[in-house]
Amino acid sequence: MVSHPGIEVRGLSKDFGSVRAVDDLTFSVSPGTVTGFLGRNGAGKTTTLRMLLGLVRPDRGTATIGGRAYRDLPAPPTQVGAALDSSGFHPARSGRAHLRVYCRVIGLPTHRADEVLDLVGLSLAGSRRVGGYSLGMRQRLALAVALLGDPQVLVLDEPANGLDPDGIVWIRRLLRDLAAKGRTVLVSSHVLTEMQQLVDRVVIIEGGRLRYDGALSDLAGRQGAVVEVRTRQAIELRAALSGRPGVTLDQDDTGRLLVGGLDPAAVGRVAFAAGVELEWLAQRDGDLERLFFYLTAGTASGRRLSDAAEAGTR
Amino acid sequence: MIRLVHGEFTKLRSTRLWLWLLAATMGLTALFASLNIAFNNDPDTLAPPLATAAGQRLLFGTAAGGSQTLVAVLAAIGMAGEYRHRTATTTFLITPRRAGVVVAKLITYALVGATYAAASIAVVIAIGEPWLSARGIDLTLNRSGIPATMAGVVAAVAAFALLGVGLGALLRDQVAAVVGLLVYLFVAEPIVTRIPALQDWTVFLPGPSASALTQITLTDQDFLQPWQGGVVLAGYALVVASAGAWRTNRLDLT
Numbered sequence: 001m002v003s004h005p006g007i008e009v010r011g012l013s014k015d016f017g018s019v020r021a022v023d024d025l026t027f028s029v030s031p032g033t034v035t036g037f038l039g040r041n042g043a044g045k046t047t048t049l050r051m052l053l054g055l056v057r058p059d060r061g062t063a064t065i066g067g068r069a070y071r072d073l074p075a076p077p078t079q080v081g082a083a084l085d086s087s088g089f090h091p092a093r094s095g096r097a098h099l100r101v102y103c104r105v106i107g108l109p110t111h112r113a114d115e116v117l118d119l120v121g122l123s124l125a126g127s128r129r130v131g132g133y134s135l136g137m138r139q140r141l142a143l144a145v146a147l148l149g150d151p152q153v154l155v156l157d158e159p160a161n162g163l164d165p166d167g168i169v170w171i172r173r174l175l176r177d178l179a180a181k182g183r184t185v186l187v188s189s190h191v192l193t194e195m196q197q198l199v200d201r202v203v204i205i206e207g208g209r210l211r212y213d214g215a216l217s218d219l220a221g222r223q224g225a226v227v228e229v230r231t232r233q234a235i236e237l238r239a240a241l242s243g244r245p246g247v248t249l250d251q252d253d254t255g256r257l258l259v260g261g262l263d264p265a266a267v268g269r270v271a272f273a274a275g276v277e278l279e280w281l282a283q284r285d286g287d288l289e290r291l292f293f294y295l296t297a298g299t300a301s302g303r304r305l306s307d308a309a310e311a312g313t314r
Numbered sequence: 315m316i317r318l319v320h321g322e323f324t325k326l327r328s329t330r331l332w333l334w335l336l337a338a339t340m341g342l343t344a345l346f347a348s349l350n351i352a353f354n355n356d357p358d359t360l361a362p363p364l365a366t367a368a369g370q371r372l373l374f375g376t377a378a379g380g381s382q383t384l385v386a387v388l389a390a391i392g393m394a395g396e397y398r399h400r401t402a403t404t405t406f407l408i409t410p411r412r413a414g415v416v417v418a419k420l421i422t423y424a425l426v427g428a429t430y431a432a433a434s435i436a437v438v439i440a441i442g443e444p445w446l447s448a449r450g451i452d453l454t455l456n457r458s459g460i461p462a463t464m465a466g467v468v469a470a471v472a473a474f475a476l477l478g479v480g481l482g483a484l485l486r487d488q489v490a491a492v493v494g495l496l497v498y499l500f501v502a503e504p505i506v507t508r509i510p511a512l513q514d515w516t517v518f519l520p521g522p523s524a525s526a527l528t529q530i531t532l533t534d535q536d537f538l539q540p541w542q543g544g545v546v547l548a549g550y551a552l553v554v555a556s557a558g559a560w561r562t563n564r565l566d567l568t
Contacts, residue, residue: 016568047568054410055403055567071410082407088400090329097328102408105321145404 005066005079005153006031007052007186012061014047014208021047023208024061029186029201034179036199036216037188038292044208045188046084049157053082065153077106081146082155086138086162091131095122095141098130099148106149116144121170135162143171154178156187160194172198192292204292226250227267229257230280240274241267256280318409318418326392326422335388336430343380343434347441350376365451371463373442373453375530377434378467382474382524383499385430387492389423389478393558394488403567416559419479427475431468459529466528466540469547473527476551477520483558486565523547 007029014022022044029035039045050056052063054070065073065080073079089098099113117126120140125133130141139159146154154175160168175198179185189195195202195216202219204212212219226248231237234257241247241259248260259267264283271278326332350373354364362368393416396402409415443453454460478495485491499521507516516522517538526543537543 050567053407055406057564057566076410077408084407085400085403088403090325090395090399090401092329092331093325094328097324101321101324101328102404104324105317105408107317 006184007063007065007153007155008067009048009052009063010061012048012051012063013059014044014051014056015059016047021208022051022058025205025208025210026061027203027210027213029184029203031184032179032182033200034175034185034187034198036192036195036202037186037205038192038195038202039188039190039205039211041190043190043205045190045205046157047208048205049082049084049155049186049188053080053084053155055084075106075149077102077151078149079151080153080155081149081151082157083139083142083146083159084155084157086135086142089130089133089138089141092129094127094129095133095137095144096126098141099144102145102148108148112148116147119147120144120174136164136167139163139167139171143174151183153184154186156185158188158190160189160191168194226284227259227262227264228252228280228282228284229259229267229271229278230255231257231271231276231278233276236274237271237276240270240276258284315414315418315421318414319421322392322418322422326426331391332388332426335384336433339381339384339430340433340437342384343377343437344441346376346380347373347438351442351445364446364449367457367459370442370453370457371459371528372530374435374438374460374463374467375525375528377431377438378470378524378528378530380437381427381430381434381467381471383496385423385427385471386474386478386481386495386499388426389419389475390482390491390495391488392423393419393479393482394486394491395482397486398488406567412562412565413559416479416483416555416562420476420555423475423479424472427472428468431471434471435464435467462540463528463530466530469544470524470527473544473547473551474520474524476555480551480554480556480558483562484554486561518546520547520550523550 009025009027012022012025013020025044025048037045037049047056048063051058052065052070062069070076070080089095096113096117099116100110103110103112114123114126117123120143122137122140122144125137130138133141139162143156143159146156156175160171163171172194175185175187187195187199199216201214202212202216203210229237234251234255237257238249241249241262244261246261250258250260252258262270264281268278268281271281350361351364354361354369361372364370364373396405405415406412439453439455446453455464478491481495482488482491485494503519503521506512507519507522509516513536517526517536522537523543523546526538527540527547529537529540538546
C-alpha cells in the first residue's frame, strides 16, 4: 500500500456526444492536503472525478492515484474512499445492511459498518430503511461508505450539497480531522464559501477547462485585499496616493475609494501627511466570491479576470 | 470471488423481494401441480396417467414451469436494479473490475435458482404424495426418468437465472428487462412454437430447450434430447451473460 499517494490528472478529456465535458485538464493533488475542486454545476467536476475513479472512460489523458489508475490499485476501497452520489441506495435496504454488503465484498468484518455509522452520526438510524432518510442522512451514509476501508485518499463530490448549516459545519470538521491525520482529500463544490475554511488549495474549472490551480490564499491575494476609504477629500487623497509603486486606486458604486497594495495603517499615514480627513477606513478581504464568479463565468464576463486566472495557472 | 458472491447474497437477503418471489414460485407450482392432478382423470387430457412414470415426470415438470420465469425475473432485477437504484456507482467503485460483479451475480442467482427449483420440487412432493396415495397411486421418486427430470428442472431454472442476469446487464432498465422477459416467455415464444412449419427451428428456443432438459412439455410441441437442450440453454446463457458483462465493462457511469 502506498502510504501517501497523491492524485495526478494529465491531459484528461471527455466528450459526451457533441459536448466536451472535460477538456485537456491537468492538475495534481499533493499527498496530505485538502484540495477544493470548484466550478459551477455542469463545469465538468463530476465527470472528472468519475474518470479518476474508473467509472467513466476518458477519451484522452490519464488520471492516477499514487501513480496507478484506480482500477489497477490493489484493494481500491482500502486506499481510496469515494462518495459520489447521495441517491445511490436501495430504498428498502437499511443503512447498516447497505454498508454490510460492501464490508463483505471488501473483506472487512461486519462490525466495521457500525463503526462508520457511528463516525458519521447515523448510529441510531442505521437499522432504518434508507427510503426514509433525509438528504442530509443520505449524504452521511455515502460518506460512511467512503470511510469503510479506512482509506488514505478521499474523493468527495459535493458532500455538502443539500446539507443544513449544522451538517455543513459537521462535514467541515470531519474533513479537517481527516486532513489533520494526513489524509489526502479532494472535495468538489460549486460554493466557494463552503470551502474557504477547509481547503489548502483550490482547482477551479469551467467548461471542462482549468481556470485556476493554486493556494487559496494566493487567489485571495491576487484579487487583493483592498482598503476601503471614505472621505470628502477624495481628490486630494487620490493625488497623494497615486504614483506610488504597487498601489492601485479604484472606486466602488457608493463612492468609496478602494486602495490596493497598502494596509490600512499605511493609507492612514498618507492621509494624515496630506491633511486628508477620513470618515471610514477598513480592510476589505479579497473578494473570493466575486473572483470565483468571474473565474467560473463564461468567457465573455470572465475576461476581466482572465489575467488572474492565467497568472495562477502553473 | 467468494467475497463478491457473499456480498451478493447479503444484498439479496437485505430486501424482501426474494421471499415474495419464493412464495410466488411455490404458490404457482402448487397451483400447476394441483391442476395437473385434478384434471389427469379427464378423458380429453393428453397427459399420460399419473400411475405411469411418464405421468409422474410430467407432474414434476410443472415445478420448472413455476420457477423458471420468476427466477429469471429475480435475477434480472438483481442486475438491472443496480442501475435503477444507482447502487451501480458504489458497487463498481468497490469492485472496479466490473466483470467480477457480473460473474458473482451469475453464480449467486444460479444457486438461488437451484434452491427455488428444489423448493418447488418439494411442493410437488408435498401435494402429490398424499393426493395420489388417496387414489391408491405411489409417487415413486426413484422411478425411471424421475431423478433425471428433477435434475433437469434444477438445471433449467439455474440456466434461466443466468439468462436473467445477462439480460439485466444488457438492458440495464429493470422494467424493460422484466417486461421483455414476460412478453417473450408468455406471448412471443408460445405463439412461435405453435407454428408447425417453424418447429425445426423453434425447438432451439430457450423455452423448448428447457423442456428438453426436463423431457416434459405441457403442450404437444417437440423438443430436443436432454443434453442438446442443456447445451443450447447453456449457450444462450453464455452468450447473453458475456454480452452483458462486456456491456457492463464498457459502460460510462455518469
